[in-house]
Amino acid sequence: MSRSLTPLNQPNSPQKSRAGGAARPTAPVLAAPPLDYTYDGSFEGLLTVLFAIYDRKAAPNSIQPLGAVQGGLFTQPLLVETHEATAARVWEGLLRHMTAEARTRLFHAFLSEQPDRELLIFRYADLAMRSAQDIAENYADDNVRRVAHLAQQMGREKHRMEAFVRFEKTSDELFHATIEPDFDVLPLIAPHFTKRYADQRWLIFDQRRGYGLYYDLHRTDIVQFETGSAAPRGTGVSATVLDEREPLFKVLWQTYFDHVNIPERRNMKLHRRHIPLRYWKYLSEKQPRETRFEPIKNKRPATE
Numbered sequence: 001m002s003r004s005l006t007p008l009n010q011p012n013s014p015q016k017s018r019a020g021g022a023a024r025p026t027a028p029v030l031a032a033p034p035l036d037y038t039y040d041g042s043f044e045g046l047l048t049v050l051f052a053i054y055d056r057k058a059a060p061n062s063i064q065p066l067g068a069v070q071g072g073l074f075t076q077p078l079l080v081e082t083h084e085a086t087a088a089r090v091w092e093g094l095l096r097h098m099t100a101e102a103r104t105r106l107f108h109a110f111l112s113e114q115p116d117r118e119l120l121i122f123r124y125a126d127l128a129m130r131s132a133q134d135i136a137e138n139y140a141d142d143n144v145r146r147v148a149h150l151a152q153q154m155g156r157e158k159h160r161m162e163a164f165v166r167f168e169k170t171s172d173e174l175f176h177a178t179i180e181p182d183f184d185v186l187p188l189i190a191p192h193f194t195k196r197y198a199d200q201r202w203l204i205f206d207q208r209r210g211y212g213l214y215y216d217l218h219r220t221d222i223v224q225f226e227t228g229s230a231a232p233r234g235t236g237v238s239a240t241v242l243d244e245r246e247p248l249f250k251v252l253w254q255t256y257f258d259h260v261n262i263p264e265r266r267n268m269k270l271h272r273r274h275i276p277l278r279y280w281k282y283l284s285e286k287q288p289r290e291t292r293f294e295p296i297k298n299k300r301p302a303t304e
Contacts (some may be wrong), residue, residue: 003211003222005190007043007107008088025096027129032058036077041065043110046118047087049080050125063118097128102136108154109147111184120146157181158188164279165193167202175202179282186213186222194220258289 035058039045049063064077094103106121114120123143128135139145160181167175175197186206190213193204197215203223205212211224280286 003042003187003224004044005187005213005220005222008047008084008091025129027126028054028057030054030057030059032056034059034061036061037063037080038066038077039063039080040082041067042082043107044084044087045080045082046110046121047090048082049118050122051086051090052078052080053122060119060122063122065118094125094128097125097131099134099136102128102134105136105147105151108151108188111187112150112154113184114150154183154185154188157183158185160276160279161185161189162192164275164283165189165204166282166284173201175200177202177204177282178207179204180208180278181206182278184209186211189213190220 030053035056037049037052037060039049045065046063049060053060062077066079091103094106106124109117109121109124120143124135124147127141127143131138135141135144136148137144139148161179165177165179167177169175184206186204186209189204193202193213194215199217201214201216203212203214211222214221214223275283
């Protein structure tokens with residue numbers, strides 16, 4: 001399955017929304033018998049499927065990625081080959097029916113990895129193309145409500161990943177971090193880390209999905225491990241390839257958190273709400289202490 005950091009590998013730049021006074025084009029009537037569609041699992045592939053639906057005028061019974069196809073006894077799904085130019089045409093064409101923000105929600109819904117995300121995106125796009133008004137806030141519709149909810153979930157997960165990623169420095173000056181988010185958020189966090197850590201090489205590896213982001217001081221790219229190769233496992237890299245000062249950095253980081261902690265204001269219920277337990281295994285400050293905590297004795301004795 002191919003992946004891209006931004007839809008259609010385009011740079012992160014503001015897109016022009018459809019002019020408010022422009023007439024909305026009418027979507028073709030889907031009068032042909034419904035079909036089952038399958039594609040390569042990429043967002044560009046799904047956009048190509050949307051084009052094929054209206055080109056054939058055949059609504060989808062199902063849209064399934066390759067490898068997860070469940071065909072019927074008497075029918076075979078139609079394989080739609082991905083075409084970058086067609087996908088770009090569909091992506092730009094969506095702006096005639098929705099705002100750039102609403103279009104971005106569709107990309108976020110795709111990254112959510114929900115089992116029925118393809119049909120959900122089709123229904124949202126089809127509704128937008130057949131409506132005389134902007135549907136982005138039509139929360140009475142179940143499809144609009146679900147897409148908005150998924151976009152909110154993706155936003156929260158993106159924010160948490162940007163806050164909770166902890167890097168380890170290797171002996172060859174590479175900063176490595178392992179994550180396992182609930183959703184496929186790597187394409188969303190790439191701009192943040194590219195801008196914030198522009199002066200160092202880094203790799204963020206999504207252990208659940210088997211791919212990562214690699215920044216080489218010039219650009220950020222998707223890196224994917226071949227099937228059967230030794231992909232990183234566990235919560236970090238092997239101690240044999242870490243920089244010799246990395247254990248000291250870990251102790252200093254833990255010591256900092258210990259000293260800024262105020263025991264009298266401890267509230268674990270609130271703490272778990274802001275930092276869910278599933279993230280703790282990747283946070284240095286949540287690992288067992290190698291040195292015993294000793295409070296800093298810098299307070300002056302009370303004078304009478």
